[in-house]
Amino acid sequence: MKETAPNPFINGLWRQNPTFVQILGMCPTLAITNSVQNAIAMGLATAFVLICSNGLIAAIRKHVPKQVRIATYIAIIATAVTVTDYLVKAISISVYKALGPFIPLIVANCLVLERAEGFAAKKPVIPSMMDGAGMGLGFAFGLTCLGTVREVLGAGTFLGIHLFGPNFEPWVLFLLPPGGFISLAIWLLIFASYRERKDRRERARAALLTVQPAEAQS
Amino acid sequence: MSGTTIIEVRTSPHLHGPMTVETIMRHVIYALLPIAAFFSWHFGLSAALLLAVTTAGCVLAEHTACRLSGKRSTVNDYSAAITGLLLGLTLPPGLPLWMAVVGCLVAILPGKLLFGGLGSNVFNPALVGRAFLQAAFPVAVTNYTPGLAANRFVEFIPSTWAVPLMKPAPLNDWLAKVAVDGFTGATPLAMQKFDHIYSELGPLLWGLGPGSLPGCLILLCGAYLVARGMMDWRITASMIAGAAATGGIFHLVNPALYPDPVWVVFTGGLLLGATFMATDPVASPVTPRGMWIYGLLMGVLTVLIRNLGGLPEGVMYAILFGNALSPLIDRLTPPRPYGARKAQVPQ
Amino acid sequence: MTGTTTKSTQMIRFLGFVSLLCGVLIVGAHVASQSRIRVNQEEILRESLAQLLPGMTRQVIYIVTPTGELTPAASGESSDKRIFAGFDAGGKFLGVVLEASERGYADVISAMYAYSPASKTITGFSVLEMKETPGLGNKIGSDPEFLANFKALDTTHPVAAVKHGKKTNPWEIDAISGATISSRAVGRMLAASVQEMAPIIARHRDRIERGN
Known part of the structure; x- marks a missing residue:
């Protein structure tokens, strides 16, 4: 396998997907994915926070004294979250009500601090913002996957559109907290088995490549 | 793929009991058959079909899953069939069949095979399936239809044939036709809890009330297994004792609000649960002292959930909770080695 | 990063700078979004009022003082007991x-309901916030059969939910089958609220109907 530096955007969106690979930020993942709309709104809000905080932190990264770096990051993240809070309220009060306390709680999402410490503190502004966008959209993708399962089974709708007609029997469980855990498990299973299969294929190919030169020598 | 070993190397003892897992499981099925027959007679065609579907569903689910993961099918040990029968017996007879199939899949796949199959399941699989259904379809799973309807051997309960994923049709017309006076769809427990109406005890003993199986028949079938040495009576006895004692205390404190102990024992799923589900040999403790603790705990919990919780029935949750605690109970109650005194128990 | 030799004064200066930056950003966002948020909030309020009083275009808000008097309030931002009077075009x-x-x-x-001081009836009901079980209890906000209870619910007798x-x-509310607990809560809620508010409204009826 070649070891080039991965594109920070694709890296967050897929290879290091926060939900399915890093399993970060589980609190909002489980709590507010009971509809696709909530999942998308929460994902986008988090993505916005990530882009802002990563960009700002990368811009001042050379001046941050090491001892107070976490305090600095948290202050900047909290600012980005507060701004997002106002923004969501200004865009739609009904979305704001649906997301409830989880917008302010983005500040406690470990994903945001992890990207600040793990990426933005070492890289220039543009790649950091790309990383924030990739991770944020990857997070939004993960939430949407969960939200889809939960809304389709729990209410028979997708983005509020009825899929099965008015007679659908909703699986109430999927709108309740256990439904979050169950659908997360289903998706993790799917992604893990996909990764395992891919790894096995790549190992087989690598084995093939190492065997062939030896055969040529003999 | 063959998983058979030719020579087994083991430490002593090398004694073999005459009873294998298959034999015991087969006899459990024998013991369940009279209950299943009564259930079918009492509720008619729909109930018989429900039992057939849950049993076949569990067996097929286990067989297919084993095949897909490249292992030998384990359905020959009869445990999947037991799970299916028990699941069917805990469901209302008019439950849409597609929901019953969902229950089978949940019972067998995450409830049993995910933990490693028979011998490794933490919870009783039938109750896992039932708990899922209860949480997913709370209305359908608590909607009991009257037994002994006149046309029960000719006609299905209409909700049985609901289209998959769709709501069952309302039963009002059918209920009007079978014309059971004053039937509200509530089980004796629900009526007692929410409206403080007591059903007569007599029919409950013989299983003629709605929504519960005959207590005497269940105890008789359990006694058969105990007599054959295939079931330990301690769990059943202690669970019933725990429930009766707790129910008795509640009854003494406020007789108007809480039913008397005999009523507590013979209503709902307590006897079926205590006899056939709490005694699941995999998910229950193995030490005699542990069994007493486990049974008493579940009995107490059942009554606490019934009397103080929001639901009329608590057996299912009590047993699942007991299952979860049973490894801990086993650890806390190690049997004393033969000949050892308390002070001499080796570290 | 400047390494381990950073002095305290430097750290304090830096944190001061960061706080200033953050403060400016937050205040900026607050100022920029405030008017829009207020418009949104009023719109939501008007929408939910119009749902209960069809044809409503203007509302007057009163705050009930602890002594039972009314003071007109400018906006909807309040945790006090409020009375919304609705008027058509x-x-x-x-x-x-x-x-x-x-x-x-x-x-x-928590819920809102429309009350007619003339006929002493409840003429509409809508749920603002609840966490009742989806598919069962949460039908109190959507079930048409249940909401039909509130077309003309008599309040001269204490309101109560029945099976x-x-x-x-x-004066009885026909409960939702399978959601009796939630339905009874609605009954208790309305009974208590009407008992408290109806005398106040009756006392100030002229003023409320004039809208000043």
């Missing part, structure tokens, strides 16, 4: 909307 008085809350099955249910299909009197 021609200035005709349509009725008042009141807020009420009560413990339901899962958490507190599904057992409604015989104009």
